[in-house]
Amino acid sequence: MPPAEDSQRLCTQRHKSNSGGGASSRKSQDAAPTIPPYPSSRLLERPTACILLPHAALEKDAVTALERASVEICGTVSTLFPDNMFPTPPSFVVGALDDLLYSLKERKWINYPSPSLYADPACQARSMAKYLNDFTRCCCLGYTGMKCPIPTTPRQWIVIESTRTLSNGETRQVPGIALADAGVDDVQWADVLCDVQIVGGPDCMPEALRRLSSGAANAFATQQDRLYHVGLALGGDVVQLACYDRAGLVLSVPCNVHDTPVIFARMIMGLTLLDKTHGGKDPSIVSRNGLRFVTVGGLEYEIAETLSITKDIHGRTTCWRCRLPDSDQDFVVKNVWADKKRPITEGEFLEMAASLEGVADVVCEETVLRPDGMPYTTTVLRDALGGTSERWAIIGHIPQLELRRLVLKPYARPLQEFASKEELLSVLRDSVKAHWDLYEVKDVLHCDISDNNIMIHEQPGSSLRRGLLIDLSCAVLVKGREKVGPIGRRTGTLPFMACDIVQYSDRVAHGPWHDLESFLYVLMIICAIYSGPLNTPREDFDLRDSPMSAWVSGDGDQKAVIMYQYEDDEFRTFLDSVFDPYFDDLKDLVCELRTVILRNWDRKVTHHDVLEVLDRHIRARRSARERPLAVEDSDRDLPVDADCSKVELRQKRKRRPVASKDDMMAATDRSIRLSKRKKIVHAD
Incomplete structure (x- = not known):
């Protein structure tokens, strides 16, 4: 438990925030210059909902497949937002909020806007957004009073309207809530930190989860620094967390917000108070002065252009055109969720082909590590499964992926940018020849020929552009008399x-x-x-x-x-x-x-x-x-x-x-x- 003085500070701060604060409150904040004041003025309620434009359509079959691959795991919330990440744990905060937002005596959240089948969905979304903002504001003011760190830019729950895939396969514009940085005027999917869907009761929770799947597809399609995506389904007094990654969906156990207040508080505090990496953002991709940078092999590359991104939840690859500081040489940085079970990595295949003309060269390949030094994988949450047999029953049926990053050269353009039909055929011919050399000389079979994996690159000092074969992520080593996969x-x-x-x-x-x-x-x-x-x-x-x-x-x-x-x-x-x-x-x-x-x-x-x-x-x-x-x-x-x-x-x-x-x-x-x-x- 926190020291007694911390409890007193939070309770004092809670009283001041409830009464509107005053000179003593301002003096307390001024006495802690290292803690930025919480700019509550930036959390004014919005008069209208933000309209989120769709960027990725999720077909009914894709939703069904996602549901089949989903797994419900007890302990998901505490795995995402562990106690040791909070300056003051959620259990203490719930106690300190007694009589303000939660009644310990009655074991219920005070004035919690429980969704109802008979209420207007838009009104429910507005009421719930206001309640979540009130909770966030109290926690931030309490943390400030205890001189605990809070985000420099506050986060705000806002009402949205967006296109969702329903259980019958139809799409419809529905209201909901999104978490975003405060101060963003026109919130879009690229700004969404968490997605919330509200239904009338616990029996309708599957419908809320289907809508969340549509939101996850849009988040992955627009946020290139997203490792996983978190959504919340609210139905009556029940809440369930949905965590989407490149292998599928992990669900928390549905819980009653009143009976399990610490779990509910942990969700909201984790999303609003902790670093964004706990909500699924990649810390190795950063923005400064309107520019984006990605770190690979200890070097920071400036992202000049997004070349490709697979716009679905199970999409594994994003490619950027990048440059090192003070350099005009273009590289391609490939962000890929690679199969952990493959014995040879793509970078190793490319190193084998280093002497061949017409095949991309690898400059660097690395596994992206979390702040604790462990790789980013799709098995982290699923490792929370209790028994070994249960764990392998789940993990054995999903892709076991880890995040890898490659730096490649030369920079090339898509095949679709051919300048003439003669060039189209010439580039295709170069790629067939490169495929032959790869197979005959290096015993490597590509196994994924597509329009995206045949590129056009310029040769220094020549106006003739040549074909380039890329992407050996599906390649296999073939030896023996047959030389097949x-x-x-x-x-x-x-x-x-x-x-x-x-x-x-x-x-x-x-x-x-x-x-x-x-x-x-x-x-x-x-x-x-x-x-x-x-x-x-x-x-x-x-x-x-x-x-x-x-x-x-x-x-x-x-x-x-x-x-x-x-x-x-x-x-x-x-x-x-x-x-x-x-x-x-x-x-x-x-x-x-x-x-x-x-x-x-x-x-x-x-x-x-x-x-x-x-x-x-x-x-x-x-x-x-x-x-x-x-x-x-x-x-x-x-x-x-x-x-x-x-x-x-x-x-x-x-x-x-x-x-x-x-x-x-x-x-x-x-x-x-x-x-x-x-x-x-x-x-x-």
């Missing part, structure tokens, strides 16, 4: 997965031919969802509602029918239905690649086979560009000047194709005629 290991990015991997992942060993099939899907999807170079998206087109919907939905059977069983004319018609007109002259190439990769039943396709096709088509395009009669029209395939507007690009696309296309079609027709002479026999 283990059977039953389903990895990759769904739209780009080979048919065999989608259909029979439990029976198929991942081989290099599966990755070559993925390269083909990268080209096909680019041709379907883009309308030109320089990241020009195709308007009014959704891959999910197109004939290529099987790629997105994971319908491996339909995907296999199209890719394996369609005759050449059927497949050409299929391409006509999905490709943007800008890519019409790449259909011959795609048809030939399909024949080589998927319809040659005599043997497995090799890297040499694919490179031979790509090289022939690239040479044909370059030959056509060099012909005098085709100079004007071939401008659309030349590297595009940075100042060239997209309007000019669209005008160039309208020009008729030149006769050089006949050379490519003739070469393709010869290849297809040869393949038709062979007896087509399906061999699994």
Whole structure:
């Protein structure tokens, strides 16, 4: 227990705060210059709710999957907010609040606005926000009186309205409460420190948790320094804490706020008085003077640009373009939640490939550590499970992830920023060659070929941009005569997965031919969802509602029918239905690649086979560009000047194709005629 004088100070401070304070109160605060005064003037009630704009949509299936993977653990609240983190423990504060906010005699919170099925939800949110602010204010004033540290910037509970996924799968704008720094005028998801959803009673708590899942998705999508996210579900007199991390959801045991006042106080005090790291913020990512910095390997990098972020709760990767102080060299810093069970890390794979051209180089890789020196993992809260058998029953069914950070070079741009179709094919060709070298020379199989993992980088002193293969987080070491991955290991990015991997992942060993099939899907999807170079998206087109919907939905059977069983004319018609007109002259190439990769039943396709096709088509395009009669029209395939507007690009696309296309079609027709002479026999 705290010393008797501390109790007297808190009680005295509580009396002064209840009566409005005065000169003696100000004098007490002035006597402790190291403790910043609590600026209660910044906690004025807001007249209207803040409208939070959605940044991530959580589908009904995703909510259901999250619920199935959730686990309820006794002790979650004390694990998140342990006693030794508080200058004065919550149990003492509850006692000191007797007759002010809590009645020890009646064992209930005084004037607690218990939610009701019959009350207006918006009114309930306003009443609860005011009560939480009153509790926060009393605790802060008490801490100030005892010269205990409080946050320099106070935190405030505010009423919000936001879009949530309901139990029936529908989305609706509903009221709620969010915790944010005081003084932020237009609070958005990027500012939310805790999310609160209120329902009419304990029986409706599942509905509140579903809404919290939507909030968690938005928090992860907008807060790049978030390690985990905390939400509170309130129903009647019952409260339940929900902690979301990259492995799923951990729930506290539902408790009655009146019967267990210390647990309720611990939640509110932990979120409002402790350092933000206890609410899920990453202390190694900091902001100063409007700039962001991240520390890796003991060096602080300035974050210049966010390159990518996976916008869902189970998303594992964020990438930034960064620079060291007083340097103009760009690096890529990759923040990734990596599988702890993998024997070789991504950084180790990249070190193996250090001598290869076309593969990213690793500068540094480290496991991010908590202030206590232990790694950030998704098993910390789940370790609070009592019995060993119970613990492993839960942990064995979720990803065991730890936070790692890599510094990579060279800095590269996304594949979608290709300057011309010739560059698109050239970059794709470079990546296939890098994949071949990685496989043949280093015995490493990539296993996750996608449009995000093929990049474009500039070469110093050259105007020619080259392809760069990145992301070895799913790679495997392959040795022996077969040189394939283990059977039953389903990895990759769904739209780009080979048919065999989608259909029979439990029976198929991942081989290099599966990755070559993925390269083909990268080209096909680019041709379907883009309308030109320089990241020009195709308007009014959704891959999910197109004939290529099987790629997105994971319908491996339909995907296999199209890719394996369609005759050449059927497949050409299929391409006509999905490709943007800008890519019409790449259909011959795609048809030939399909024949080589998927319809040659005599043997497995090799890297040499694919490179031979790509090289022939690239040479044909370059030959056509060099012909005098085709100079004007071939401008659309030349590297595009940075100042060239997209309007000019669209005008160039309208020009008729030149006769050089006949050379490519003739070469393709010869290849297809040869393949038709062979007896087509399906061999699994």
